[in-house]
Amino acid sequence: MALSQVVGRLLGIRRHQVDPGGGAPRVPHPVDVVVVGGGIAGISAAVVLAERGAAVTVLEAAPTLGGRLAAWPETLADGTRQMTEHGFHAFFRQYYNWRSVLRRIDPRLGFLKPVPGYPILSRRWPTEEFGRLPPAPPASLLALLARSPSLRLRDLRGMDRDAALPLLAYHPERTYAELDGATADELLTSLRLPDRARAMLFDVFSHSFFNHEAEMSAAEMVAQFHFYLLGNPEGLAFDCPDEDYATAIWAPLTRHLREHGGRVVTGVPATGLSRDGAGWRVRAADGTSYGAGHVVLAVDPPALATLVAASPALVELAPDLVRRMPAFGRPAPPYAVARYWCAGDVAADRAVFSGVSRQPTLDSVTLYHRLENESRRWAERTGGSVVELHAYACEPGVAAGELAERMWAELTALWPEAAGLRVRELRTRVEAKAPAFTPGSHAGRPGVRTDADGLYLAGDGVRTDFPSALMERAAATGIIAANHILRAEGGAAEPVHSVRPLGLLARRTP
Ligand SMILES: Cc1cc2nc3c(=O)[nH]c(=O)nc-3n(C[C@H](O)[C@H](O)[C@H](O)COP(=O)(O)OP(=O)(O)OC[C@H]3O[C@@H](n4cnc5c(N)ncnc54)[C@H](O)[C@@H]3O)c2cc1C
Incomplete structure (x- = not known):
């Protein structure tokens, strides 16, 4: 057990039992x-x-x-059958209940492989690394603040610390009673963070829940902050299957x-x-x-x-x-998933999975040929790469093909070498099925x-x-x-x- 987990455990940051069964x-x-x-x-x-x-x-x-975690076969123009998925998923380590279901098929969860690192890409600022932190809070949070180039000591002094307290004080009833009427955007604005810190440390976070900050309940944002960053001893670490x-x-x-x-x-x-x-x-x-x-x-x-x-x-x-x-029944904004089978590869040091901050459409990039075996074999055989791009909360009414084009253009602005890849095949979809967490929605949530x-x-x-x-x-x-x-x-x-x-x-x- 890491030292941060020992300290965290003393503070009650551990797996809790909700129902003993x-x-x-x-x-x-x-x-x-x-x-x-x-x-x-x-x-x-x-x-x-x-x-x-x-x-x-x-x-x-x-x-x-x-x-939304389905996979199905697609046949490419070269005749190869490739499994395609509804989209890349991160299996976080604090998914205790989902993992317990998955243990039925593999008691040691050997099919889940660690994905090292969790970089956040930005056109404007250097990459911020969310991975490789001490696993448990408060050490993880302190390490993130200490090492983040997006947040300096003077920024912390300029922050409204009272406004930040709700983030550390998640309570299943009080948080909703006090904050469900406000938006995540209002809460983040009240922190008075410098724009860079907000973009690199917070904005990616709310989009990952398929909701825009301006349309997402501040209480839900606090709950998710607690669930992913502040309340679990495993940290932001996640794993993924190496097969579809x-x-x-x-x-x-x-x-x-x-x-x-x-x-x-x-x-x-x-x-x-x-x-x-x-x-x-x-x-x-x-x-x-x-x-x-x-x-x-x-x-x-x-x-x-x-x-x-x-x-x-x-x-x-x-x-x-x-x-x-x-x-x-009114879902969150549509999300788009586009998978590209390309001739050529991006730079060798690009991460398997990266979040993207403040691009109009693109929210994440996954390099499937470095993640799943079937894509890896296709890439080895053809000298190519398999890239998947996601937009988690995109403009309604835009066709999937247009969103795929926008996402690819935005990728080339972040990774210039992507402009040199030739897209051989593209499969793309846009759907609206994610739950909305709009301000005030908690009381009516069934x-x-x-x-x-x-x-x-x-x-x-x-x-x-x-x-x-x-x-x-x-x-x-x-x-x-x-x-x-x-x-x-x-x-x-x-x-x-x-x-x-x-x-x-x-x-x-x-
Ligand atoms: C692109 C993308 C990326 C994601 N990434 C992550 C991630 O990294 N980490 C994470 O934790 N989560 C992620 N998610 C969210 C995750 O996929 C969902 O939270 C989860 O799959 C929801 O499961 P569910 O069973 O509630 O709903 P669903 O998966 O939507 O299942 C509902 C099922 O009901 C079926 N259905 C609908 N109507 C009927 C009907 N009338 N009769 C019979 N069947 C019906 C549907 O076909 C569907 O199979 C992601 C989602 C997407 C779309």
């Missing part, structure tokens, strides 16, 4: 569950339920499982689920649900329907709003859920439990009472949904973990 290993009688949505949230719920003997059916609209997500994650998880009696139906969207006796009936687009005592809706926010609107029975059965939908018996939600937009985000929130809410069902039916609940539940300077009382 436990109970009878298997449900004592037949239990039918339909899980709608086969992304991280749905599959996490399904795995936990199936392992305890529940009869689980997962209904997934897309031809492949995985949702279908091979590394979804094929083995599907096998695991089937071995436990789970059923996976892909390519069939659910179209609505209604009451069926004491349980539920889920209708599907192919004309079939599925009866179940419990239903977990683990779809993205716009899909959830559509499904609820298409289920008139919910007006009476789940009026609170119905009321929350119009606001919840939790896992709905007001209808036997109906639960899971997904990265669903509220948790402990710090979590993105993939980890999707997995955690899936497990919590499964636990509600297991407790109702007499089966063992799965333990749930979180980072330190309170900020270092938070008072314990509500």
Whole structure:
């Protein structure tokens, strides 16, 4: 254990238990569950339920499982088959619940390889390195401040330190009560940071949650700061599979689920649900329907709003859920992902993954031929490179091809040698499915439990009472949904973990 982790541990910066789990290993009688949505949230719920003997059916609209972490084959013009993904994902080390699901397919998580470094690129300022810090706060934060060229001692003196206190005082209720009405932009402006420090240390951060600072709740920003930087002993370190997500994650998880009696139906969207006796009936687009005592809706926010609107029975059965939908179903701005198969390579010292600050469109760059084996083999064979560019919150209404062009042009401004690469193939998409965390949205954010018996939600937009985000929130809410069902039916609940539940300077009382 690193010294910073020992010090951090004394301050309570360690993995915390939210739910100890436990109970009878298997449900004592037949239990039918339909899980709608086969992304991280749905599959996490399904795995936990199936392992305890529940009869689980997962209904997934897309031809492949995985949702925003899906992967599928594409054939390039040269005839090679290349797996393409919904986009690069960083598997942070404090994703305790998601990692516990992944341990089902690899108990030592050997398929996750460390990604060294986390540089932030800027056209205006030298690169800032977010990686290679002592893992645990407060040492990590102090080291970042001490070594960052973006923040000097005189800048710290000029900062409004009172305004910075909320960042260190995350509290699951008070933070939202005090700050949910403000924007992340207002909070950051109130710190009076020099522009460079704000650009290099903070701006990249909020975009990584698919929201613009000016449209994101300040409370959510504080929560994410706590989750990623200030509340966990692992630091900003992350790992990635070295095979595509279908091979590394979804094929083995599907096998695991089937071995436990789970059923996976892909390519069939659910179209609505209604009451069926004491349980539920889920209708599907192919004309079939599925009866179940419990239903977990683990779809993205716009899909959830559509499904609820298409289920008139919910007006009476789940009026609170119905009321929350119009606001919840409005996603964050669109995101774009473009993968380029190129002739030629960028400089050898470019990092596998880099964040980008203050470019109009481009937010991150991933060098797949230095990350995943299939891309590596393609690059070795052709002398080329496989580059993926992301825009996390881009201008609405712009076509994917245009966004890909803009991102490539912005890359060449950061890495001049990229201008010399010839793009042989491009696959690009723009979508709007990420949850919005707009100011004031917390009170209306639905939790896992709905007001209808036997109906639960899971997904990265669903509220948790402990710090979590993105993939980890999707997995955690899936497990919590499964636990509600297991407790109702007499089966063992799965333990749930979180980072330190309170900020270092938070008072314990509500
Ligand atoms: C480009 C990109 C990069 C990202 N990078 C990171 C990262 O680095 N780290 C991180 O932690 N997170 C990252 N994320 C976020 C992460 O992908 C999500 O938080 C997570 O995958 C959400 O999982 P989910 O199960 O909640 O939702 P989803 O993955 O959206 O799954 C919902 C599923 O429901 C299905 N569905 C929808 N409607 C229906 C219906 N009517 N019937 C049946 N099925 C339906 C969908 O097809 C989908 O498969 C990234 C996301 C994107 C887009």
